[in-house]
Amino acid sequence: MAADLDGVAVLRLICGTLVLFLSGAAHAHDVAAPAPPAPGWTFEPWVVICLGLSALLYGVGLVRLWKKSGDGRAQLRRRACWFLGGWLALVAALVSPLDAMGTQLFSAHMLQHEAMMIVAAPLLVLGRPFALWMWGLPPGWRRPVAAAVRTGGVQAGWALLTMPVFAWLFHAAVLWLWHAPLLFEAALHSNAIHTLQHVSFLGSALLFWWAVLGDGGFRPQRGLSMLYIFTTMAHTGALGALLTWSGVVWYPSYIGAGEAFGMDALEDQQLGGLIMWVPGGLAYLIAGLALVSKWLGRPAPQGEGASRIV
Template identity: 85%
Template sequence: MLAAGAAQAHDVAAPVTPQLGWSFEPWVVICLGLSALLYGVGLARLWRKSGEGRARLRLQAWSFLVGWLALVAALVSPLDAMGTRLFSAHMLQHEAMMIVAAPLLVLARPFALWMWGLPAGWRRPVGAAVRTGPVQTVWTLLTWPLFAWLFHAAVLWLWHAPLFFEAALHSNAIHTLQHISFLGSALLFWWAVLGDGSFRPQRGLSMLYIFTTMAHTGALGALLTWSGIVWYPSYLGAGEAFGMDALEDQQLGGLIMWVPGGLAYLIAGLALVGKWLGHTPATAGDLASGRRAP
């Protein structure tokens, strides 16, 4: 969850117009850098011991790199500062965290690599701590698919309510909480859906969670797109330098959530279906003869 801790962004309470350049919030940079350093060190150590498992490690490393770069684009690049001027940029930032960075970081299986990245003397006590009953109970609850789905949906709709979204635009603390909850709930959702890479027995439910999430996020995007009023008054006049009024900016933001966002969930769902269909279970004859299905 080190990546989720990096979700503090631009200074929304600054009295002056922000410069649309790269932002280097110290805690963001530290968390991003530390997560990448631990993963890189763990990858190098595990690589020497992996043998035939290097192909999978390579895929996980690429997933982490692309997901990590998506977080950098969302939290450090000029897109971050543009979020205070354009609602559509703010939506693009949120989508980069929730439907690009989050699933890729889950596919990267970071916990094992981070553990290998720790100093040797730390691994055993840290491993023992995370295997304790209370920690395992909390983790099981958080990654229970139904809970993760409900939590992610509630976070998404709650923060897009005008009262809470406006509050996040005027308070650095609330804005940080908004980004942490977006990224954290997305990580839990994708972890619950994608799991540990094994083939879950309740595949139908996994598909249901993906496509219902696509449906309700698309519905929110459609509401923003087709609304004839501006939901967030703080953006009134802010986008004129970019040639858009607040309503056009809101409609573009809704389209970003509706179309590319929905497409990302659709691709994820189809990829899971393809993976499951490609996994042929062993037949009775195979099991009796000691052979495995290809």
């Protein structure tokens, strides 16, 4: 299909754009400001601009590519639905009242992170936004931009970032390090650290899901894809269980903050742990079963490289 003609180059190109998107999307609220009495929608300009630009580029690219796709329109429609679902999940995480509630409830903060990592990230990967964003650029920009990302350094960097074992280790390290009390507390009191936290959560999740889903699971070592999914489910479940069963409040900043919602800090922490443990684990299980079903239902096409997606 036409969208796949320059797919690898497009992916490397959009790395730079994606950094800007993640940086803007991560700074969703002022964590140092006093918590509002009634959490409402937060319209941080950079968040709205980045979300709007990503949707606009995708929409323009979809319209342009639709005219050239012919029999590939069903696949385009499916990918557009995936992208829309992921985009709406980011809106819910970064713009809806859930974002503001994250300053008052650890459980809400956890739900926000899970929405980014296990809902938005895999759906965005399945939506194949990179090629569509390229088609959304002005025609005169496409060739020079594509040429710029074909350099050896960019290619080597992208190869490392998307190496499955690296993406898996990086995502695991990000999850555990940021939930250490010292770092999590620092993120609650510094906008810069909070931005870095959200960038690393969403960015590492996108890399992880690309490693698992980026070629539709049709890599020669299918078993490794399943290993990455289920080991991630296991270690995130373990972290959630630790939060749930701990008798000590890990993050003192939430002490007293949840009283307006009828919860003390320990109950709030236990609810946040359960969100990571149960719904989070279920999402990984569903992804693993979906891949198995895909493999059993359709043999891997011969000669098809990393351009395929579920």
